[in-house]
Amino acid sequence: MLACACEDRVYSQLSDDLAERLTLPSLGVVDPRFVSDFDLLLWRGKDGLSLRATGKKAPGPVRAEFVTGKAGYRRDHGGGSGQMIARAVGLQRTRQTLRVLDATAGLGQDAYVLAGLGCELQLLERSPVIHALLEDGLARAAASPEAVALTSKMTLLAGDSILWLRQQPGPVADVIYLDPMFPHRDKSARVKKEMELFRPVVGADEDAADLLSAALEKAEYRVVVKRPRKAPPVSGPQPTTQLEGKSSRYDIYALKALP
Missing domain, CATH: 3.40.50 (Rossmann fold)
Incomplete structure (x- = not known):
């Protein structure tokens, strides 16, 4: 394949x-x-x-891109601490630099946004194929004066997120961010193209409940789970609160108040 x-x-x-x-x-x-x-x-x-x-009618390629395109635009024209992802991780509630573990990093776009908002990021991506794409994107960004200031705040780790979290002796980050693979309802061409290519490689995250459980054990202040707006929460404890947008939703599991 x-x-x-x-x-x-x-x-x-x-x-x-x-x-x-x-x-x-x-x-x-x-x-x-x-x-x-x-x-x-x-x-x-x-x-x-x-x-x-492959094939003559195949869609265009997908890569991890931090210099141009959507990531470059968000870097230069982002919505600041008022955007939903910033509110979800709690940036409006603290003045300290938040340490965030993105345990389902994918192509690193959400992590890049958080780095642009001042967070320090660790990234885990268990698919070796997607990990290779992300590794290459970060390496190319390291040679770009526009992107390196942000990608230098992003450290890519290797391993399965659930196993890695379970092996750690204590809290690994202030916030753990999860975006499990789900059936996207977003009809945009880019999302459809990415999902069409990713699904045969990654599949669905059937163990999202186990990942949430592991994250709740190893986050200091909160766990944030990105979901489709109309999808049920991941199986397990109910979210403390939710932030809802047009197509997606952030389920927030607050463990204790941010400093």
Whole structure:
């Protein structure tokens, strides 16, 4: 289903190394439009590493991007501490720098927003494929004067979030942020494209309840869970409070008051 490939021989070694690391086939230099044996490629090219479908009618690639596009716009024109995610983690209730663990990091977009609001981030992403995309995006951002000030606040960790949390001896962050994979109702082209590519690789987070339980044990002040607006809360304790937007909702599990 999935293989590594590249657009030019200059990227062959990087592509081969990634294939070995992820135990995936390496196709070398290919044109994705004419690949029929694999549905998806981890594609290395001049714009970095991306996940892309094969075939002539495939949607465009998806990558972790912090320099341009949506992330760049939010960096330059973001809504500040009044936006919902800032209120959810409690930035309006404290003046100290919040340490946030994003335990379902994905492509790092929410973590990047929080870094722009002054938080210190640790990121966990258990899918090796998505982890590789995020790792590449952070590496490219490190070379960008516009993005490095924020991505330097983002530390990418390796491992399964539930296991990692259970192995820690005490609280790991002021706030633990969760965004479990769910059936998106958002009809925007970008969300539809990302979900179409991600689902065969990641699947659904069937153990979201276990992740919430582990997070509640290891957060200092609160756990925040992002959900579709009309979806039920994750199984387990009821949220202390909720913040509802047009398409999504933040369920907040307050453990104690922020300092």
